[in-house]
Every structure is written in C-alpha cells, then in structure tokens.
Amino acid sequence: VLKMVNSPDIDSILAGNRLAVSRALSRVEDQTEEGAMTLSALFPFTGKAYLIGITGSPGTGKSTLTAQLARLFRKPPFGNDPMKVGILAVDPTSPFSGGAVLGDRVRMRDLAGDDGVFIRSMASRGVLGGLSLATSAAADILDAAGFSIILIETVGAGQDDVSIASLAHTVVVVESPDLGDDIQAIKAGILEIADVLVLNKADLNGVARAERALRNALDLADTAHTYYGKVGHQEQPVNTKTTLSGSWLTPLIKTVATNGEGVQDLYSAILDHKEYISKNDIWLVKSEKRLTEEMNHLLRDALFDSWWGKISEDRYQRILGQVLRHELSPYQAVEMFLKQPK
C-alpha cells in the first residue's frame, strides 16, 4: 500500500482550498510520487464532476466559447443552480505555454476573480499518453475539490481527440466558417467524437456554405441532428430534446462567442446530453472505460520500469547496438529481450 500524504493537505483540497488545489495540480503535472499519492488519497472522493471537452482547430474561437460557457454555468438561466466550474486549457503544442495562457487570461479576466471558478493551463507535452493522464489527474483533483463542471479545452487534431473522447462525458466540437477548403477533410473524423457540434463565428461570411458542409458531413457520419433557429433572430431550437428512438442525435448549434449569441442554446444542448447519458447509464459506462484505460496505461509504464530495473545495461546496449547497425530488426530485438529477460 502507498504511504499516505499529509492528511491536512487532502482535507484542504476536499474543502476547495485554492492554494492546496494549485499545489496538487503542480505535483501531478510534474509526475512526482507525491502526486500519485495525492491522487490515490483523493480517489474515493472523485466521480461526481461532469467533464465537458471543447475541441476544434486553432482559430475557431474555442477559448472565447469556453469562457462564455463558464459564465453561463456560474449564472445559469431557467432558474438552474450555479455550479462551481473548473477550466483546464490543454495546449499540447506549447511547451513554454506563452501565447495560449496569455490569451486565455485576457479572455477570462472576469472569471479569474470568481471564487467558484478555477482556471489552469496545462502545457504538458512529449511522452505519448502523458497528456491525457495528466489532464485526467487534474480533472480528478478539481472533482474532489468540489468543482462539479469541468471544461477541458483542447486543440482538436490527432491523438488528443481520442483522449478527450474517452475522458469527457460530453464532447463539444467547434468549427468556424473561415477554415478554408480543408473543412470537408477535417470533418469526417472529428464528427465521430462530437456529441454537440458548434458552428462558431456565425456572423461571418460563408456561414451558410459551412453550415451546409457540416450538415452534409453529419448526414454522412450517419448521426441525425435537429435544426436550430437562426442566430440573431432569437428563435428557439426546434427541438432541444435531441433524442429519437433512444439514440443521441448530434445537434448543430450556431454561435457568436464574442457577443454571446447562441451560447445559451449550446448550454441547453450540453444539459440535454448530460440528461441523456445519465438516463441511459452511458455516464457509468464512460467512467468505467476511462478508469480501465488509465489503469492499463499505468500498468504498461510500471511493467516497463520493472523490466528496465532487471536487465543489465550491458546486454541492453549490446542488442540495441545490433539494431542501430541494422543487423537485428526492432521486432527481433524485442523477441530476444522477452525470451531471456536478464
């Protein structure tokens, strides 16, 4: 059994103490052993938060939309209760985190002064899978600290999509009309993970063309969808209950994040999806899948570390040398390592 970390620390995190939360996040991002112990101690208190992934290409206005959503969860319409909101801005392309963090801070200045909001930029990058584990761990800490809505903003392309889809309960994919002729290409894969599709910057030229392209792509992807009213005309969505014969229909919602138009429709669609996955036990299935993947990932690392501790440096270097001289293929080398582990 792992040693326990300072229990006062754990109590502070559970009480929502910002400094304790911040310290724990750093420990986890740095992948220290103390971080792992903190996560273990907090683990029984996790599983309550609702995780919303917000993903899309650079330039679609994800950050502005994330900030608007946070404001709405803090001051909700329809008589809903305000919720504590955690924001994780994951920027896998930025090792020094300069630009992104700065941009977020400007967009989220008012939120930063709200005690019910916790914003964290994560710039981790490098090791495969490291990003998703760190993000997942950060979400667990915010979860234990009582943030019941966690918005996870990621740049949408490649492996990180896969990660966000297995981490978040609702995945919001953000598009904009100014993406150029790659719009068709990028759609195919990313629609697969979209629970809610957003066409942001809906006040720009070309919105009709982009909307047609997205609706076509949705049709191709074989997920039905409802039609929402025009932005700027204050029409209500035709049908906010986007279910039909038990399956979820990915809605397409037009927004102008910079002035807030359409964001309330997005908020409603997310809550609809939350209700849908709660009713159908999908929440449970998703959470179990995520935990299983995490455990297996940690297991892989631990098995490699354990093997690495046993093999002699000499033997490893000798076989690696044969690979580098193209005398042995990597596959053949692995076979030798496994047959004779020492």
Add this chain to the structure above:
Amino acid sequence: VLKMVNSPDIDSILAGNRLAVSRALSRVEDQTEEGAMTLSALFPFTGKAYLIGITGSPGTGKSTLTAQLARLFRKPPFGNDPMKVGILAVDPTSPFSGGAVLGDRVRMRDLAGDDGVFIRSMASRGVLGGLSLATSAAADILDAAGFSIILIETVGAGQDDVSIASLAHTVVVVESPDLGDDIQAIKAGILEIADVLVLNKADLNGVARAERALRNALDLADTAHTYYGKVGHQEQPVNTKTTLSGSWLTPLIKTVATNGEGVQDLYSAILDHKEYISKNDIWLVKSEKRLTEEMNHLLRDALFDSWWGKISEDRYQRILGQVLRHELSPYQAVEMFLKQPK
C-alpha cells in the same frame, strides 16, 4: 528468431514492384504478424531514404504544397537528378478517410500516373503511438523499395507533432495568413520542431502581418533565420546556406502553392537542411534516436502482452472491479498487480 516471409515477396518489394509494396503497406497498417515479419526481412535494406515531414493546421494548403514538392523532386532544377518519391498522407482525424483521400487524389492526379511516385493515405487512428509506428513502418517499406525521398504529410497539432519530429529528417511547418488570432498561440510550440518554416498563401491579404508574427515568434524561439526574397518578384533567397557558427537557422519561406511560387526556394531550403544534417552527423543521431524509440515502444507492448498472458482473468477482473467502485485507486491496483503478478 522470426519465421521468414515468402522471399519472392521481399524480392518484389526490393525491386520496387508496386503491387508488392501496396500489399506490404496494408499488412503493416493492419498490424498483422506477417507485417512484422516483412518489416524484419526488409530492415537490413532500410536507412537510405530521406524523410521530410510536412505539417501544419488544416487549411494552410499542406497537400497542395506536398504535391508541388513531389513534382520538383521528380523534375528537379539546378541539373539535380530526379528522385523516386513516396508520399504518406497521414490523417489521424479521419477513420473513414473519405474527405482527405479524395482531396489528395484531385490535387495529385498527375503524380498518380508517374511510376516514380507512390502515394498512400494512412487513416490509422486510435491506439496511442500506433499512428507513429505505422507511419514509420510504411516509410521503411517505401525506403526498401527504393523511394529515396519520402514526404510525410500530417495535421499539425498535439502528439503527432512530436512523432513527426522524431521520424522525419527535415520538418517543414506550414502556416497561412488566414489562421486568425490563434496564430500567435499555435506558433510557440510548433516552431520548436520546424527546420523550415513556410508561409503559404502568400498572395492573400494579411501576409505582412502574419510574416511579422512568424518572425517575432522565430526570434522568441531563439532560432535565428535568414530573409528570403519577395514572392512574385523572383528575388533569390538572401542566403541559402542558412548556417551560422555551426547551428541551423530556421528559414521562413513564402509560397503560393497553388501556382508554384516560392516552391523552388522551399526545395532549396530542404536540400540545404539535408546537407547540414549530413555534414554534422545529425542524420545518424536522428536515425538512431528513432530506432531506439521504436524498439522501446514495441518492447512496452510486448511486456504488457506477456503479462496479460500470465494473469488470471478472475484476478484482473476482481481488482479492476475494486477500482471501478472507487475502493482502490488505479495506482494502488497497479502496485498490487506488480507485487503479485499471477
């Protein structure tokens, strides 16, 4: 030692037979055991090709630029010899590969009829690290089949950047002036991996602003750079030998891929970088690093598979169940699995 695959198959690949190459690529993409054996048999004949990564956000015109480069390597200027060109279009976001492949085919129709060009779209996605291993394996097959230039086009964001940087000998990062206000944010991380930076669509409005932003970012990233002449004025690069006191200076090159402007400058910059890394043994260091990473990745998979073969399904499910009920943290579960592996 692995069983040998049909040697006529291997001979056909080495002779550059298109059907044999195509079959081998499929086997490798499907991760069959036969694929692994083919790779092992071809391994002694690899290591000769020059791998060029072309990465950037959607909409920057990567595909058009890749096609133009391929044409230039086939009919080179300066009296250079034509080279056989392999093109791997990696689209990690597209599991059904509809849009991307179609787009590529239109852009590359003339190339598809050239026997010295082999184009392959790879739509693999899912398993972490699976993408880079499959791409690397595909490059090895084309390498063994005599394609001495391999262009690898990837969508630039997240983990795949890291992969392309460790796979390719020269990384070309493509930007365009119409990326919006995220341009600053995305630069920071991706510049780190750029050996050559391209500002494509240099005939669009806003090119001066984008160029300033990129030059500032290059300065911040602490890599020097040379100034290339204006697109459309046929000026020669100020200095194609972009080295200073032994270190490589990432050049910024403006292109209009759709009409070919500036592409010859890009071609020259790539050859300069090739010469630079060949002279300074960086080619060797990069190749060794790539092989070491691949072997370790395969080893990780093999160690997990071997462990998985030994543990009883009962015990695994029992401990996993405790994790899913939040009675054990994933870290604690892994510790139990390792202490008592059966």
